[in-house]
Amino acid sequence: MASYAKPLARPHSEEEIEDPREHLMHDPLPRGKMNEMVMESMHETSWKFWVATGFLTVVVLVCIGYYWYYMIMNGLGVAGVNRPVFWGIFLVNVVFWIGISHAGTFISAILRVLKVESRRPFTRAAELMTTFGLVQAGLSVFMHMGRVWLTYWMFPIPNERMLWPDFHSPLMWDLMAITTYLLCSTMYLFLPLIPDLAMARDRTESGWLKPIYKILALGFRGTEGEWKNLTTAMNIFAFAIIPVMFSVHTIVSWDFAMASRPGWSSTVFGPYFVIGALHSGMAAVAIVLFLLRSTMKHYKYFIRPEHFDTIGMLMFMVSMAWAYFYFNDYIVPWYGGDVWDKLFQEWAEKGPMWYLWYIMLFCNIVVPWSILWNKKWRRTPWLLASAGLLINVGMWLERYIIIPAGLTINRMPFTWRIYTPGVEVWLTIGTFAFFLLLYMLASRVIPLIPVWEVQEGQEAHIIRKIGKAEISTLSDLE
Amino acid sequence: MTANLELPVFTNNSEEELGGKWGMVIDQDICTGCQACVAACAMENNVPFVGEEDVAYGRGMHWIRVERLWEGLEGDYRDVKMTDYQPTMCQQCHNAPCEPVCPVYASVHSMSEDLNLQVYNRCVGTRYCANNCPYQVRTFNWRDYTDYREGNASHTINTANNDPSWSVLQNQLNPDVTVRRRGVMEKCTFCIQRIHKAEDKAKSEGREIEDGEFTTACAQACPANAITFGRLDDPETMVNKAAETSRGRHLLEEMGTLPRVTYLAGGA
Numbered sequence: 103m104a105s106y107a108k109p110l111a112r113p114h115s116e117e118e119i120e121d122p123r124e125h126l127m128h129d130p131l132p133r134g135k136m137n138e139m140v141m142e143s144m145h146e147t148s149w150k151f152w153v154a155t156g157f158l159t160v161v162v163l164v165c166i167g168y169y170w171y172y173m174i175m176n177g178l179g180v181a182g183v184n185r186p187v188f189w190g191i192f193l194v195n196v197v198f199w200i201g202i203s204h205a206g207t208f209i210s211a212i213l214r215v216l217k218v219e220s221r222r223p224f225t226r227a228a229e230l231m232t233t234f235g236l237v238q239a240g241l242s243v244f245m246h247m248g249r250v251w252l253t254y255w256m257f258p259i260p261n262e263r264m265l266w267p268d269f270h271s272p273l274m275w276d277l278m279a280i281t282t283y284l285l286c287s288t289m290y291l292f293l294p295l296i297p298d299l300a301m302a303r304d305r306t307e308s309g310w311l312k313p314i315y316k317i318l319a320l321g322f323r324g325t326e327g328e329w330k331n332l333t334t335a336m337n338i339f340a341f342a343i344i345p346v347m348f349s350v351h352t353i354v355s356w357d358f359a360m361a362s363r364p365g366w367s368s369t370v371f372g373p374y375f376v377i378g379a380l381h382s383g384m385a386a387v388a389i390v391l392f393l394l395r396s397t398m399k400h401y402k403y404f405i406r407p408e409h410f411d412t413i414g415m416l417m418f419m420v421s422m423a424w425a426y427f428y429f430n431d432y433i434v435p436w437y438g439g440d441v442w443d444k445l446f447q448e449w450a451e452k453g454p455m456w457y458l459w460y461i462m463l464f465c466n467i468v469v470p471w472s473i474l475w476n477k478k479w480r481r482t483p484w485l486l487a488s489a490g491l492l493i494n495v496g497m498w499l500e501r502y503i504i505i506p507a508g509l510t511i512n513r514m515p516f517t518w519r520i521y522t523p524g525v526e527v528w529l530t531i532g533t534f535a536f537f538l539l540l541y542m543l544a545s546r547v548i549p550l551i552p553v554w555e556v557q558e559g560q561e562a563h564i565i566r567k568i569g570k571a572e573i574s575t576l577s578d579l580e
Numbered sequence: 581m582t583a584n585l586e587l588p589v590f591t592n593n594s595e596e597e598l599g600g601k602w603g604m605v606i607d608q609d610i611c612t613g614c615q616a617c618v619a620a621c622a623m624e625n626n627v628p629f630v631g632e633e634d635v636a637y638g639r640g641m642h643w644i645r646v647e648r649l650w651e652g653l654e655g656d657y658r659d660v661k662m663t664d665y666q667p668t669m670c671q672q673c674h675n676a677p678c679e680p681v682c683p684v685y686a687s688v689h690s691m692s693e694d695l696n697l698q699v700y701n702r703c704v705g706t707r708y709c710a711n712n713c714p715y716q717v718r719t720f721n722w723r724d725y726t727d728y729r730e731g732n733a734s735h736t737i738n739t740a741n742n743d744p745s746w747s748v749l750q751n752q753l754n755p756d757v758t759v760r761r762r763g764v765m766e767k768c769t770f771c772i773q774r775i776h777k778a779e780d781k782a783k784s785e786g787r788e789i790e791d792g793e794f795t796t797a798c799a800q801a802c803p804a805n806a807i808t809f810g811r812l813d814d815p816e817t818m819v820n821k822a823a824e825t826s827r828g829r830h831l832l833e834e835m836g837t838l839p840r841v842t843y844l845a846g847g848a
Binding site for chain 2: 176177178179183184185186187188189246247248249250252253255256265266267268270271272273274277357360361362363509512513514515516517519522
């Protein structure tokens with residue numbers, strides 16, 4: 103059976119009509135050649151890569167290694183937290199990184215379930231963001247704790263004193279949710295990786311990676327039975343991980359929504375945080391795709407303007423949804439009439455940090471709405487990546503406004519104090535560097551392009567002539 | 581089988597819940613704002629000095645603070661009116677918002693004394709309790725403030741403690757109260773060490789605690805007798821009689837926290 107492949111957008115003018123042969127799905131290469139290309143991109147590195155890796159390693163060692171040690175030894179006093187701002191940038195980073203990690207699942211699972219064909223070459227890049235983003239979120243949680251060496255008290259470990267964590271606490275829900283998400287997303291990253299690991303195993307002659315590939319590929323040989331099992335497992339995971347993804351950021355939002363603080367205890371926080379997460383996550387995918395495309399060998403073949411187009415449209419959609427929820431967050435103080443909620447909003451707009459509020463709105467709404475409506479601009483990788491960068495700045499500021507800026511005011515005006523970050527700045531830089539470093543190291547070890555998925559898509563897509571028109575069609579392989 | 585369709589009614593007026601055991605009354609009309617309670621509390625409970633810089637940044641660790649609030653700052657200068665001084669400490673809420681948010685049960689409720697307790701050695705420092713406290717009375721050990729030994733890490737940061745002669749200060753610590761280390765949350769305990777001492781004494785003598793037999797450090801130090809402490813479950817105590825006057829009110833009563841501290845204000 104063959105069906106029409108859905109065009110992503112109908113052309114509005116002559117110049118928007120494009121040749122279907124430009125699409126990755128209609129521009130197939132021999133399988134051996136494509137495998138070679140991906141292997142080459144993993145193995146051939148220029149000196150620039152190692153310079154960048156070395157630099158990032160130093161940054162991680164100094165910013166996370168040294169400054170965290172310094173903070174553990176001296177107490178949180180070296181950070182900027184005070185009373186009433188008990189939660190500072192660390193919690194901003196937690197929410198931010200979990201937000202980044204949402205895009206991976208969204209792109210990979212939801213687009214896979216919906217059979218969006220243009221997802222094929224970049225699912226893995228997005229899934230890796232999930233896992234590595236969660237690593238940073240976890241690190242930031244630990245940095246935030248006053249006595250991090252006692253973290254294990256939060257785990258339900260049987261002990262001789264019969265002490266048990268309190269499952270009433272939203273922080274416990276958080277811990278459970280993030281752990282579940284980390285495990286699920288890692289498994290979900292691993293499943294579609296198996297055929298590519300097998301490919302890498304067969305194409306690695308020797309070296310320290312060979313035995314690792316051998317173990318991780320689980321003896322995958324590509325028989326029909328193996329493929330059947332793999333696709334079944336991936337289908338189950340793709341469906342199962344979607345509710346997990348939604349629940350994780352809802353639960354993260356409950357850390358705030360469950361607290362009895364003005365501006366925080368709002369029922370809209372659950373969906374609002376999920377959309378916020380997707381907003382920053384999509385933008386981060388755009389940045390990562392741009393970086394991969396411009397630095398990795400042969401990736402210009404795999405990642406094309408059409409993929410930026412898809413991401414750009416998703417970003418546009420999500421930014422509108424975000425604006426809708428942000429507006430909803432205002433309805434509560436406007437109509438609720440609670441003085442403290444109202445004060446919270448006024449503090450954000452007119453308080454000493456008013457400029458953050460304007461920058462946030464500019465980055466989160468004005469930037470995507472003025473750039474992403476245009477197909478040509480969406481298809482310009484650097485432009486989309488810059489929009490993504492600005493959106494991420496905006497989303498980080500949004501969390502900053504909610505957490506440290508929002509905590510400044512409370513129901514006891516005598517205690518109001520402004521927060522000035524201390525070593526948090528270095529530790530934040532450290533998490534960003536660590537994320538990039540993990541990504542760069544992974545790009546040497548695992549194929550960042552799911553080759554088999556691209557090949558599968560290319561097999562399924564055929565251009566047929568109907569009358570004089572050339573129509574892109576998609577055969578159902580299953 | 582018929583289903584019970586009646587909606588459950590949640591009320592907070594059972595005697596057990598409203599009663600409480602230990603309570604405090606603060607008369608704002610006679611408080612002079614002299615800060616003697618703050619000093620006495622710090623001495624009694626080993627509340628550390630944090631140094632000028634930190635206290636200005638909002639890291640003062642006093643378990644009790646004297647709040648001064650102004651009204652009518654805008655407009656005519658003569659209209660500026662200073663409200664009464666408001667000594668604020670942990671309100672020992674019955675429905676304490678700090679308790680359910682702690683992931684490790686470091687912030688717990690004492691069923692026998694009906695007080696909020698902070699278990700210092702269980703605290704891992706997530707600081708959620710302090711965020712959720714509407715009264716903002718919890719304080720956090722941002723550094724090792726109480727460690728006066730030489731060579732301690734805090735010496736390099738806290739200029740106030742840089743002088744080795746400060747190590748003498750450890751001689752003034754109250755042996756009845758735990759010395760807290762960095763990364764731990766703490767707050768007013770209603771001088772639970774004094775409560776326990778009095779209870780032990782009364783028990784060994786085979787009697788009930790008498791009203792006024794002991795009091796908290798802040799109440800003891802108050803030169804104007806603005807602070808009264810005692811049992812709430814006995815209607816004859818001074819604290820109960822004082823709390824029943826028409827001037828009594830609770831801080832942020834609308835939060836439904838059922839605080840055990842009553843403020844008296846609005847008198848002549």
